[in-house]
Each structure stands twice: as C-alpha cells, then as structure tokens.
Amino acid sequence: MSNCAIVGINWGDEGKGRMVDLLTERFDYVIRYQGGGNAGHTVVNEYGKFALHLLPSGIFRKGVMNILGNGVALDLENLYSEMQTVIGQGVSLTPDNLRISDRASLLLPWHRLLDGLEEARLADKKYGSTKQGIAPFYSDKFQKKTILAGELFYPERLKEHLQDLLTWKNLTLTGVYGAEAVRYEDLLAWVEDYAEKFKPFICDTGKMLKNAVKEGKSILFEAQLGSLRDLDYGIYPYTTSSNAIAAYAPVGSGLPSAKVDQVVGVVKAYSTCVGEGPFVCEWFGEEADKLREAGNEYGAKTGRPRRVGPIDIVATRYGVECQGATDIALTKMDVLSYMEQIPVCSHYELNGEITDDFPFPTALNDCKPVIEYLPGWQCDISGVRRWEDLPENARKYVEYVEKQIGCRIRYVSVGPERDAYIERF
Numbered sequence: 001m002s003n004c005a006i007v008g009i010n011w012g013d014e015g016k017g018r019m020v021d022l023l024t025e026r027f028d029y030v031i032r033y034q035g036g037g038n039a040g041h042t043v044v045n046e047y048g049k050f051a052l053h054l055l056p057s058g059i060f061r062k063g064v065m066n067i068l069g070n071g072v073a074l075d076l077e078n079l080y081s082e083m084q085t086v087i088g089q090g091v092s093l094t095p096d097n098l099r100i101s102d103r104a105s106l107l108l109p110w111h112r113l114l115d116g117l118e119e120a121r122l123a124d125k126k127y128g129s130t131k132q133g134i135a136p137f138y139s140d141k142f143q144k145k146t147i148l149a150g151e152l153f154y155p156e157r158l159k160e161h162l163q164d165l166l167t168w169k170n171l172t173l174t175g176v177y178g179a180e181a182v183r184y185e186d187l188l189a190w191v192e193d194y195a196e197k198f199k200p201f202i203c204d205t206g207k208m209l210k211n212a213v214k215e216g217k218s219i220l221f222e223a224q225l226g227s228l229r230d231l232d233y234g235i236y237p238y239t240t241s242s243n244a245i246a247a248y249a250p251v252g253s254g255l256p257s258a259k260v261d262q263v264v265g266v267v268k269a270y271s272t273c274v275g276e277g278p279f280v281c282e283w284f285g286e287e288a289d290k291l292r293e294a295g296n297e298y299g300a301k302t303g304r305p306r307r308v309g310p311i312d313i314v315a316t317r318y319g320v321e322c323q324g325a326t327d328i329a330l331t332k333m334d335v336l337s338y339m340e341q342i343p344v345c346s347h348y349e350l351n352g353e354i355t356d357d358f359p360f361p362t363a364l365n366d367c368k369p370v371i372e373y374l375p376g377w378q379c380d381i382s383g384v385r386r387w388e389d390l391p392e393n394a395r396k397y398v399e400y401v402e403k404q405i406g407c408r409i410r411y412v413s414v415g416p417e418r419d420a421y422i423e424r425f
C-alpha cells in the first residue's frame, strides 16, 4: 500500500486536521513527525469537536495505530491533559491505538519557562511564540541536552542524566535570565510521575513501522504548520523550530527509509497567518474583520485573532514546490461565498518590478501584493458534494488556483464536518 503525507502549504491552520481525520479511513498508521503541542488541529466528527495539539488526528478511527514519532517535541504534561479531554469525550486511547517513539525527546518544564522568559526579554521584538517551549526544546535537542522517552526505562542512569542537565540548565536560568533555579527533587518528581503514566505507550516504534511495511500496511504522515513556517524553507526567523515539510516525514517518523508516495498539500481558499512576520497580502480594517468573522479565524490553541487576506498565489506556489505536493486539498471554500468578487494576490511587486518568485525572507518586507478579482458565486455551497453541482464561478476559482499553483486540486472542502467535501477524480 502507498504512503501519504498531509502537510500545510502556507502559514499553518489550513485545515490539515480535518483532512487527516477524513483520509485516515484509508490508512493503517497515522504519525505526527514534527512539532509539538503548539499545534491546533481542529477535527469535527461523530464524537464532537476537538482541537488536537499533539495527538495524531487518526485517533478517532478504529483499527488505526497512531504514533508520536522521534521528531516531535514530546510534551508529556500537555499530552496527558489532552488525552484526558479526548477520553472524556468518549474516544478510547490505549497502547492499542497510541504509541510513542522511545527516541522522542521530552519537553521538560524548563523549556516552557525559558520560552516565556525569552519572549519577555524580547518585548516588542518578540517572534510571537506560543510559549509552549518549542524553540528552547529544539535548541536543546540539537545540543544533545534532552532526555529520550526510552530513558524512562533506565531509572538509575536517568537520574544521573537529569542531574547533569539540571546543573547546565540552571546556569542559563539563573545567570542569563536571573530566574530561580529548578530544584532536582521537583524535576525528578515530575519525570517519575509522567514516566508512570506513559511507560505503557513508549516503545521502539521504528521496529513497529518496519514490520508494518513488511506486512504491506499503509502510513499517513501528519505535519504541523506549513511550508512558510518550516525552519529551513520558511520566513525565517518567523518560522517554527522544526521542519514542517514532507521531506522530513521519514526522518521524524522513525522510518527513515520510508517512501512518501503521495503528498496532499492543504491550502486555504484565502490566507491566514498567526503571529508575527511579513504577510504580504494582509488585509486590515473592515474587510479583514468581515473575512475573519466569516472564517472564524481565531487560533485553536491561543484564541488569538488570525491575520487574514486573499489567497497568495506566489507564496502558495512556493509552498507547493517545497512540499513536493502531488495533490491539493483546498479548504474553506464556503467561507468565500459572501463575496461579490473574490480577490487573489496573483503576483508580488518588488522594487517596482512584478515577480512570481517567492523572495528571500528579508525582501518580503518590501513586497506589495498585486490583487486581481474573480467573480464570486454568492450562494451557500456548504451542502454541495459533487463537483458538477458547484456554481460555475466557484469551479472557475478552483481551476484558476489550480493552474496558477501548478498542482491538481483533488479535494475541495466546503465545511468543517467530515463529509463536507468534494473529491475530484
């Protein structure tokens, strides 16, 4: 069976969770391969409405094994409370449907602490961190100063490792930020508490996946955020601290030899962006408020109002290339129904020249959007399930975007519910 990655093409919040929840029906394994609990994947299905932060969006499907791969920031504290919420809504979460890689690094309490301290130090120059400790976590991982989940099975060695890390980390906490030192007893108690809760879920998931491949099982890789927030290819430094692109899926999932046969890139029918950084096609004022309200564009994790604007063809085309997308899911088409004409940012103007190339991040600050308009359809399309039943202008919009970004739009989503989509064959 073939493998598939579901990834974001833009700034995140494109509706990946909704697409994973829909497409998991066709897969045996769903793996989160990067990022942490700062995600907010919204899923609406027969169990209710969920904002998943770290749990893979395949947990609602019977018979699907969900894995947190070695590439994630394993925030056990948030994961535990997220699991309690989901279980409370009637979803079963046991080692039969959820496993954690023994090679995933633990996000420790001091990572969240440091995130807050650094954002406070930056004051008006802040990057808009969600203060979940993600940047300090990944920095430490690359310095080889984290604890792997598998170490929880070696308590005596773990104690020594924790003590070493604590001595090192307290130098930064007290010396650089003037904060209080973390006490060893507190750290150990925290680790032991979560070790007890999570040991049944932790295993060599790499081995598990190798066997799955031998048995011909299919794997779905679930990304967090989107191309433009990728650490290496995004709008640095306003990126996240991990690789959100599909090429990283084999590395972060625990199956480095995996072939990703299909990459479904999720694109929103208009643009949104949470947090700081250049956002060329941004709208302000009344028209922005109207679009934000129509799309209910407030962060799933933080409740922050999202910045909004028309679809950005230049950024989207670049995002499609970064992801190597084979298919596109265009979401939230229904939100545009109120518009008389649909705006699109078709090109950028940079230093008086029109360009279709997504520039070096610093130059984005000097880019201006070139806006064109397509005719709107001005009727409710949320009940449409067949391509031929979409109003002609809605079909024309999809075809226009498809042509401009150079990738087939296979799914058109017209509502948050699982079945509110059109598949084009």
Ligand code: GDP
Binding pocket: 008, 012, 013, 014, 015, 016, 017, 018, 039, 040, 041, 042, 043, 044, 225, 300, 331, 332, 333, 334, 335, 413, 414, 415, 416
């Ligand atoms: P993710 O992080 O990429 O999974 O995206 P989010 O969950 O942050 O944002 C997507 C939001 O749009 C969620 O509230 C979804 O329920 C909602 N959504 C997804 N697809 C559609 C759609 O086609 N129409 C509408 N109206 N809402 C959608």
